[in-house]
Amino acid sequence: MPGFSRRLGEPQRWDVINFIRALGAAERAKTLGPQVEPGRAWLVAPDFTVSVGPLAPTALRDYRGRRMVLLVLYTLPGSRARMTELARMYDVLWVMGVEIIAVPTRASSTAIAELGASPPVLFPVMTSGAADIVATYQLLATGPHAELLIDRQGYVRAIWDDAGGAVQTEVEKLNAEKSPPPFPDDHVH
Numbered sequence: 018m019p020g021f022s023r024r025l026g027e028p029q030r031w032d033v034i035n036f037i038r039a040l041g042a043a044e045r046a047k048t049l050g051p052q053v054e055p056g057r058a059w060l061v062a063p064d065f066t067v068s069v070g071p072l073a074p075t076a077l078r079d080y081r082g083r084r085m086v087l088l089v090l091y092t093l094p095g096s097r098a099r100m101t102e103l104a105r106m107y108d109v110l111w112v113m114g115v116e117i118i119a120v121p122t123r124a125s126s127t128a129i130a131e132l133g134a135s136p137p138v139l140f141p142v143m144t145s146g147a148a149d150i151v152a153t154y155q156l157l158a159t160g161p162h163a164e165l166l167i168d169r170q171g172y173v174r175a176i177w178d179d180a181g182g183a184v185q186t187e188v189e190k191l192n193a194e195k196s197p198p199p200f201p202d203d204h205v206h
Contacts, residue, residue, distance in 0.1 A: 051175055051182045053190040058172035058198035060157075062088075062165070065150045067118060069141045070129070077118075081171045081200060085115045085191060087184055090151055092122045092161035093131055099162060104136040106185070113188050114169070116140065120147050120154075122161060166191075170200050 068074040080086050087110065091100055103110075103117055110117065117140035121128045124147040132138045143150065158165055158176045166175040166184065168191050175187050191197075 051177050051187075053166070053174045053187045055190060055194055056196075056198075058168060058170065058174060060173040061201040062086075062167045062171055062173050063153050065153070066146055067141060068143065068145045070144050077167070078171060080116060080167075080169075082169060085169055085188060086167040087115055087117045088154065088165040088167060089117060089119045090122055090154055090158065090163045090165075091119060096162045097133075100132055100138070101136060103140070104132075104138045107140055110184065110188065113185065114192065115184070115188055119143065120150050122147075122151050122155075124148050124151075168197065170198050172198060172201065 062077060064076055064078045066074045066076055067079075077086065077088075087103075089096075089100075089103065093100075100119070103119075107117060119128075119132075119138070119140060119142045121131075121143065124145075125131060126144055128144055128147070129138060129142045132142065154163070154165065157163075157173065158178055160178040162179055164177040164182065164184070165173050166187055168174050174191060175182070
């Protein structure tokens, strides 16, 4: 095994190191549950490009310092009831400082239309790049439907598998934190 690292080039070595880091974070993420634990921010949300239809792409990290994000990985038809519930409560969550970003687990260019027109879905629904986001975040939350609450600093603070959870209650906890965690150091190779 000692000669293994010499056979890999610099980029490949960092790919292996980052993969091992991701596996370690995924294993440790199992300790995160459906309730925010004040003062326990440690898992930096993996960044990705938010690409919705013809709009200019942004990045998840662009929400830092501005809004929390409820990342929803959903599968139709099983997630339909929860997606309807989220569409109905979107205005309340928005006022509380939360943006919902929905990612279909089965990539589709018609993802928005598949959700239906009533109630209207006013939050971003990924129309491209979903497969990579799902592959990354399903290391942290398994199942056909998962929700991850990411705080304003960029840390995953609560994870719900399957049915979703009491998002408003957990957002209130984050809004009440007296000393939010520092912004993460994103230096990775």
